[in-house]
Amino acid sequence: MINKINWRELENSEIEREYSPSSAIGGDYLPYINEYIRESNLVKESYDVIQCAYGPLGTNTLDLILPKNLIDGAPVPLIVFVHGGYWQELSKKESLFLGKQILDEGYAFAAIDYSLCPSVKIEQIVDECRMALSWLKSAGSSYGYDSEKIILTGSSAGAHLSAMCSLTDNHESRSASYIPAATVLVSGIYELEPLIHTSINDALQMSKDSAIILSPLFKSLKFFPQTLITWGENETDEFKYQSEAFAQNLMDYGILVETCEVIGKNHFDIILDLANKNGTLGKKFYKLIEDVCS
Numbered sequence: 001m002i003n004k005i006n007w008r009e010l011e012n013s014e015i016e017r018e019y020s021p022s023s024a025i026g027g028d029y030l031p032y033i034n035e036y037i038r039e040s041n042l043v044k045e046s047y048d049v050i051q052c053a054y055g056p057l058g059t060n061t062l063d064l065i066l067p068k069n070l071i072d073g074a075p076v077p078l079i080v081f082v083h084g085g086y087w088q089e090l091s092k093k094e095s096l097f098l099g100k101q102i103l104d105e106g107y108a109f110a111a112i113d114y115s116l117c118p119s120v121k122i123e124q125i126v127d128e129c130r131m132a133l134s135w136l137k138s139a140g141s142s143y144g145y146d147s148e149k150i151i152l153t154g155s156s157a158g159a160h161l162s163a164m165c166s167l168t169d170n171h172e173s174r175s176a177s178y179i180p181a182a183t184v185l186v187s188g189i190y191e192l193e194p195l196i197h198t199s200i201n202d203a204l205q206m207s208k209d210s211a212i213i214l215s216p217l218f219k220s221l222k223f224f225p226q227t228l229i230t231w232g233e234n235e236t237d238e239f240k241y242q243s244e245a246f247a248q249n250l251m252d253y254g255i256l257v258e259t260c261e262v263i264g265k266n267h268f269d270i271i272l273d274l275a276n277k278n279g280t281l282g283k284k285f286y287k288l289i290e291d292v293c294s
Contacts, residue, residue, distance in 0.1 A: 007139060007194045007238060016198045017239035021156065021187070021267035025234065032268035035088075039097030039272070041149045047103060049096070050143070050223035054135035055128060059115040061211075062132055063092050066144060067103045075146035078108040078134060080180070083102070083164075084100035084156025084187075085127055086210065088117040088203045098153075101275035109146040118203040122192075122214050126164045133165050133178035150291045155271040159188025163216040163246070168223050183227045184285060184293040186274060187239060187267045190217040190246040194238070217246055221253040228258050228288050230281055232272075260284055 007015055023031045043065070044050075050064040067076060083095040095111035103110045114128045124293050133152065140147030154162030166183045168176040192211040195201050212218055227250060231243045243259070250257040262270050262281050277281040 011258045012197050013250060015194055015238075016086055018236045019189075019194055019198050021235065021239065024236050025266050029268050032272075033094065035269075035272065036094040036097050039100070043096040043099040043103075046100065051197060052135070052139070054112075054132045057075075057115060057128075060128060060131070061092070062110050062136070063096060064110045064136075064143060065096070065099055065103060066108050067106050069106060070108075070144050072144070075144055075149075076108055076142060077105055077149040077151060077181075077289055078111045078136065078145040078147075079151045079153065079289075080109060080112065080116075080133070082129060082152070082154035082158035082161045084154070084158040085116075086200055086204075087122050087157045087161075097272065098275045101282075103276065105275075105277065108143070110169055113278070118205065120204065121210075123210070126161060126214070128164050129161045130176075130178040133180065137177060146293075148181060150189070151182050151184065151289055151292070153184035153186065154188065154266065154272065155186040156188065158184040160190060160192075160214075160216065163190060164214070165190065166224050166227070167216065167219050169222070178239070179223070180225055180287055182225050184274070184288065185227060185229045185243070185246070186271050187231045187235060188229075188243060188246070189216045189239070190242050203267070217242075217249060221250055221255060224250055224253065224255045226256040226288065226292055226294050227277045228260065228282075228284055230260040230262060230270065232267055232270040233261055233263045234266040258284060 019021045047065045052062050054060050081092045092111040092113040099109045112132045114125050137147045152162045165178050192215045229243050229247045247257050247259045273279045273281050
């Protein structure tokens with residue numbers, strides 16, 4: 001584990017830097033966003049994208065893509081992606097880039113859209129993502145994927161949302177309708193209170209109390225599913241620590257969890273390697289799918 005300095009001992013300018021992922025790469029993350037868009041467009045050109053409404057709002061939609069070799073009576077696992085953007089940027093339009101490699105492996109793929117801050121609070125975003133997972137669980141038989149074999153993955157703020165969708169509010173059972181079979185958390189944030197001291201909170205408008213309530217790090221993890229937690233070598237210390245701390249909490253609860261720091265990768269390009277079956281991270285990703293779906 002890295003040498004941890006309590007964020008409360010940092011100046012606000014230092015907290016701002018630590019919680020700005022682009023500070024570790026010189027500040028310009030737009031080339032990576034453009035790569036997400038380029039790869040997502042290639043998926044749209046190659047596959048039929050089914051747009052589904054999971055809730056009443058215009059933002060309550062998801063894109064579902066089925067593998068071309070789908071066979072009736074042989075449902076396949078579904079990989080679901082939740083995008084990042086600090087709960088205030090991006091959408092499912094830029095989030096299909098994982099699809100090609102996942103679909104080529106014979107799995108179904110979905111990317112969730114959700115409302116963004118400052119139009120809504122993070123609490124509503126969590127509810128929307130849980131609603132999307134519940135809808136996907138109910139729709140499996142209609143589309144040919146296995147509702148009991150949903151692998152949820154998210155990047156950055158999407159990892160936070162994926163973690164919140166892997167928690168149950170009922171501490172005595174794992175009966176919540178949205179809980180996935182396994183979870184993959186990429187460069188996530190699991191303690192939100194430090195963000196109150198940054199410009200990021202201008203749009204989020206969190207209080208200390210709401211930040212604590214929204215932090216998976218402080219939740220009961222008793223029924224959390226098997227998990228892969230990963231981050232890039234070229235990330236800030238705080239982002240690395242957040243992943244390590246959450247992984248340790250999962251282990252303390254007896255949850256099966258694997259961690260992986262990906263050498264040479266940063267906060268923005270690590271997710272591009274997740275579905276690469278020949279890469280270090282991709283091998284762990286597909287092994288997790290096999291472990292929970294076999």
